[in-house]
Amino acid sequence: MYNQNLNVLSFSFSLWSRSFLQNFEDFASFCLFELHDLVHDLAIYVARDDFQLLNFQYKNIRENVRHLSVLENDLLLGQISIPTGLRTILFPDGANSKPFLNTCLSRCKYLRLLKLNKSRYKNLPHSIGKLKHLRYINLEKSKELERLPDSVCKLQNLQTLDLSECENLLKLPNEIGNLIKLQVLYITTKQSNFPEELAKLSSLEILAFINCDNLMFSFEGIQFPKLKLLSFSYCGNLKSLPFHIIPNIESLIIMDCNMVILSMGDNNNQIPKLKLKLIRLNSLPQIVTFPQWFQGCANTLHTLIIGNCENLEELPKCLSTFISLKILKIVNCPKLISLPEDVHRLPNLQGLTMSGCPELYRRYEPEVGQDWYKISHIKHVKVVELED
Known part of the structure; x- marks a missing residue:
């Protein structure tokens, strides 16, 4: 499970400290965790009157059910009576029954959550725009989806819209800016640029582009005042980033974007003050060295993860001034030959991982490497020759 909302982050940490969660990873601006099986079973037990699993053994939906x-x-093909009070509907993988979907959307006027990931719908009914209470729509991996109805833009209480890996989605609705409470937006689409309407998404906290091969990115003049996390994954033609947005965000993730250059171009000699707490860079062959703007997050960066950057030759010498850095992970960067000379002076570094980096392994091999003494004091150190 993933969460980024700051209030929920605090609550999640509290649950983890009481052993309600496991495999908890704190990345400063977001966290990853799993529920213990016992906690999951307890939640199911407590919610037994409100929640129902519909299967071939239990085909009738109880009238008082709120979460289905x-x-x-x-x-979905049978004649099922749908209670009007449903708040949650989770559809099975491969769902494609239009009559059932139409019935749900027309009857369930109080619906809050609609999960349609891996569905086979080419479009959604226009009637979805009448669900004034809807807060969450998940269409992830709905690979046949081609368009969203314009009526989706009437959902002014919608907080999360997940369109990741909807690889045949032609474009976003033109009036998407009407989703004034939208906080989380995952996008996979064929379009190259995005309407200026996006500028109206003033509540947006998470914006992620996944498999947007045509993405050229302009967003000129567009600001997202509450944006915390910006992510690009598998955007093959993306060459530059919207650097005017980056000074406001806390997490930047760029993965498998073969053309991306991290330089700020004409502004490269300026070092802006940044709020970044997490940077994750993976499979970026254009990166040889870090740009100067990286120094701008020396006081805030908590986590730096670098993976599969085959041409990366050096880390920035200023890294030793990153007073908040707690986690540094470097994987499969074969041309990287050393850490900064005074890396041992990082005051708060608690976790260091290096794997798949032959020269780093030679220099920092536990107990025998010539520079092992520089990192041996770190609480959690993992130095291996090959990636696990």
Whole structure:
């Protein structure tokens, strides 16, 4: 499970400290965790009157049910009475029954959460715009989806819209800026640029582009005042980033974007003051060295993860001035030959991982490497020759 909301982050940390969560990873601006099986089972037990799993053994939906999970696609083809008070509907993988979907959207006027990931719908009914209470729509991996109805833009209470890996989605609705409460937006689409309407998404906290091969990115003049996390993954033609946005965000993730150059171009000699707490860079062959703007987050950066950057030759010498850095992870960077000379002076570094970096392994091999003494004091150190 992933969470980025700051209030929920604090609550999640509290649950982890009481052993309700496991495999908890704190990345400063977001966290990853799993529920213990016992906690999951307890939640199911407590919610037994409000929650129902619909399967071939239990085909009838109880009238008082508020949260429904349909386990089999074939169940959507039968004559099922849908309670009007449903708040949550989780569709099964491969869902494609338009009559069932139409019935749900027309009857369930109080619906808060709609999960349609891996569905086979080419479009959604226009009636979805009447669900004034809807807060969450998940269409992840709905690979046949081609368009969203314009009525989606009437959902002014919508907080999360997940369109990741909807690889046939032609474009976003033109009036998407009407989603004034939208906080989380994951996008996969064929379009190259985005409407100026996006500038109206003033509540947006997470913006992620996944498999947007046509993305050229302009966003000139567009600001997202509450944006915390900006992510690009598998955007093959993306060459530059919207650097005017970056000074406001806390997390920057760039993965498998073969053309991306991190330089700020004409502004490269200026070092802006940044708020970044996490930077994750993966499979970026254009990176040889770090740009100067990286120094701008020396006081805030908590986590730096670098992976599969085959041409990276050096880390910035200023890295030793990053007083907040707690986690440094370097994986499969074969041309990287050393850490900064005074890396041992990082005051708060608690976790250091280096794997798949032959020269780094030679120099920092535990107990025997010539520079092992520089990192041996770090609480959690993992130096291996090959990636696990």
